Amino acid sequence: MRNYLYIYVLLTTLIFTGCDDELQVSDPTTIGTDQFITDLATAQQAMDGVYDAMQSVYVQGAYPIMSLGLYADEFSHSGSYTLFDEMVLNNVPATNLAVTYFWSYRYIVIFRANSVINATQALADVDEAARNSIIAEAKGIRALMYFDLVRMFGGVPLPSEDDLVSNNGAASANVARSTEAEVYQYILNDISDAQGEILENDVYHFSDDALNVLLAEVQMTLGNYEEATAALENIIGSYSLVESYDAVFTSSSNTEEIFRIRYSTDDSNNLAFYFYPSALGGRREVAPEASFLEAFEDGDQRINLVTNSDDFSSSYISKYSNVSTGTDQPYVYRYAEVELLYAELLARSGDFDGASDYLNNVRNRAGLGDLSLTSENYIDLISQERRIELFAEGKRWYDTVRLDILDEVVANKSSSSLNENRILWPIPQDEINANQALSQEDQNPGY
Numbered sequence: 392m393r394n395y396l397y398i399y400v401l402l403t404t405l406i407f408t409g410c411d412d413e414l415q416v417s418d419p420t421t422i423g424t425d426q427f428i429t430d431l432a433t434a435q436q437a438m439d440g441v442y443d444a445m446q447s448v449y450v451q452g453a454y455p456i457m458s459l460g461l462y463a464d465e466f467s468h469s470g471s472y473t474l475f476d477e478m479v480l481n482n483v484p485a486t487n488l489a490v491t492y493f494w495s496y497r498y499i500v501i502f503r504a505n506s507v508i509n510a511t512q513a514l515a516d517v518d519e520a521a522r523n524s525i526i527a528e529a530k531g532i533r534a535l536m537y538f539d540l541v542r543m544f545g546g547v548p549l550p551s552e553d554d555l556v557s558n559n560g561a562a563s564a565n566v567a568r569s570t571e572a573e574v575y576q577y578i579l580n581d582i583s584d585a586q587g588e589i590l591e592n593d594v595y596h597f598s599d600d601a602l603n604v605l606l607a608e609v610q611m612t613l614g615n616y617e618e619a620t621a622a623l624e625n626i627i628g629s630y631s632l633v634e635s636y637d638a639v640f641t642s643s644s645n646t647e648e649i650f651r652i653r654y655s656t657d658d659s660n661n662l663a664f665y666f667y668p669s670a671l672g673g674r675r676e677v678a679p680e681a682s683f684l685e686a687f688e689d690g691d692q693r694i695n696l697v698t699n700s701d702d703f704s705s706s707y708i709s710k711y712s713n714v715s716t717g718t719d720q721p722y723v724y725r726y727a728e729v730e731l732l733y734a735e736l737l738a739r740s741g742d743f744d745g746a747s748d749y750l751n752n753v754r755n756r757a758g759l760g761d762l763s764l765t766s767e768n769y770i771d772l773i774s775q776e777r778r779i780e781l782f783a784e785g786k787r788w789y790d791t792v793r794l795d796i797l798d799e800v801v802a803n804k805s806s807s808s809l810n811e812n813r814i815l816w817p818i819p820q821d822e823i824n825a826n827q828a829l830s831q832e833d834q835n836p837g838y
Contacts, residue, residue: 428510431517434525437510441503441532442595442653447496448536449652449721449785450660456721456785457665457677458489463788464803465683465778470665470676481809485817485838493543494819497536498562501550504529504536509552520590527588531597534581535605535723541574542612542789545815545835548826549577561826568818568833575613582606594648600626601650604724607732612793620736627733630726632756636693639725640710649724659717666708666783673714679706679782682803686779692758693779710783722784727753731777738769753780770794812837 428434449455460466461478468475477483483490507529514522540547548563569577582602589599603622610619631646633639639647654660667673681703687694694700696710711719730749737746743764751761753776762772774794778787791800792814801807817838823829 428507428514430514431511431521431525434507434511434514434522437503437507438525438528441500441507441529444496444500444503445532446652446654446658446660447492448500448539449723450654450662450719454489454492456662456783458493459785459788460783461677463791464680464800465782465787466677467680467805468676469678470674472676475676479804479806481807481813483813483816485820485823485834487817490816491819491821493816494540494822495562497540498550500536501533502564504533505550505552505554508533523588524590527585528591528597530581530585531589531602531605534578534585534609535597537574537578537581538605538609541571541578542792543816544818546570546574548828549574561829562822563826565827567828575609578609579606582609594644594651595653597650600629601724604649604729604732607736611732611736616736616739619732620740623729623733623736626729630729632727632730632752634756636757637695639727640696640719641712643720647726648722649726649729651720651722651725654718654720656716656718660719660721661717662719662721663711663714663717666711667714668705668707671714673707675707677708678703679708680803681805683778683782686775688759690758691779693782696782708783727756727780728777728786731773731780734764735769735773738764738766738773741766743769750776770796774799810837 428437457466457475458478461468461475462481462483468479474483474488477487478489508526511522511525511529537547537549546569548566549569550564550566554564554566582605585602586606587599589597589602592598592600603625607619607622610616610622626649630649633642633645633647639645664673665676668675679697679700684694684697684700684703684706687700696708697706698709699706711721713719730752734746734749737743737749743766746769747762747764750764750773754760754762757780764772774790774796777790781787791797797809797814801809812835815835817835818829818833823831823834
């Protein structure tokens with residue numbers, strides 16, 4: 392077995408050299424994993440490298456959140472980056488840089504996770520529970536990355552733990568594209584392998600609770616609602632909503648957080664920079680979509696995280712506020728989302744009273760009164776609540792597709808070319824050019 396890590400997989404991160412520069416990747420060089428991961432301590436160090444790469448997945452340049460929000464109906468484009476105009480129109484070419492980033496950064500995480508799994512499995516004479524925990528953590532994160540990829544691109548390459556990154560720079564190595572069904576089965580296998588094995592319970596690490604939320608999301612996407620309900624019942628009641636919605640984003644630690652991405656002044660992000668106006672040190676590349684501002688009910692306190700909400704021309708997103716330090720800690724999963732997912736699952740099972748209770752927990756925290764869910768209204772009301780509660784957290788586009796509300800999104804946007812061939816993004820052209828197992832025939836329809 393060839394146990395090699397490429398330097399850019401384990402030891403380097405992709406970087407921006409400018410706002411519109413090409414993706415910069417180090418030239419591949421190999422080192423043996425047996426020279427790096429020799430015990431549990433070095434395995435954990437390598438696992439830290441997986442989390443380091445996840446910073447780019449979720450916030451690098453704010454591209455992921457901005458791209459998904461523009462492709463849906465969360466944001467309007469108020470800046471100058473032309474690649475975001477293509478997102479607003481739902482008409483992205485295979486050369487769109489944000490699409491390339493979305494793909495490449497996730498494969499960086501996948502290859503790092505593969506390397507950790509491969510080398511840690513080979514460790515002998517170590518604590519078995521600790522070894523299994525590291526492997527399970529890596530598999531959980533790998534499943535999360537593939538879940539993002541399959542929802543945005545359909546079937547994607549599934550490089551094994553033995554595959555090397557290709558010398559010509561293909562992010563997914565020289566591996567052919569798998570089917571969508573094969574990717575979902577791979578995700579479910581990783582989750583199954585990881586369940587009950589993760590010892591970490593820190594919000595900045597992928598925990599068993601985070602794994603259950605992921606499993607619920609995957610099963611809901613596949614229409615397996617009983618399995619999704621069982622996953623969420625493992626954590627329902629284990630967390631509680633923070634009393635103030637604002638405090639969810641201003642507190643460094645709270646009772647609602649399940650999994651979030653860590654940043655510090657020495658390892659910061661520019662998320663708030665892209666949302667804040669120039670007068671406050673930002674560039675306001677995106678702003679709240681007009682239809683989003685109109686969607687708030689009277690008395691909804693969550694509108695406080697959109698500044699100047701009564702003036703669309705100057706409104707900006709203040710949910711992420713550390714524009715000078717870059718230390719906002721974005722969420723991957725928090726308990727309010729779990730309650731809304733659970734409300735949907737209860738409604739699908741016919742328990743509308745129980746579903747209403749969980750929906751109203753979230754609404755009441757925002758200063759709103761109770762609603763009663765029925766078989767006729769639960770999709771509309773829950774999707775609306777998710778749109779407001781999880782605004783600018785990278786969730787809306789996925790909800791749009793899963794809940795089949797594409798027509799609503801088109802109606803909420805001033806212009807859109809959205810059709811069935813634009814639900815999936817194109818495989819990045821750079822990837823097709825570099826991956827010797829892909830050709831133009833593998834491109835998604837319509838691109």
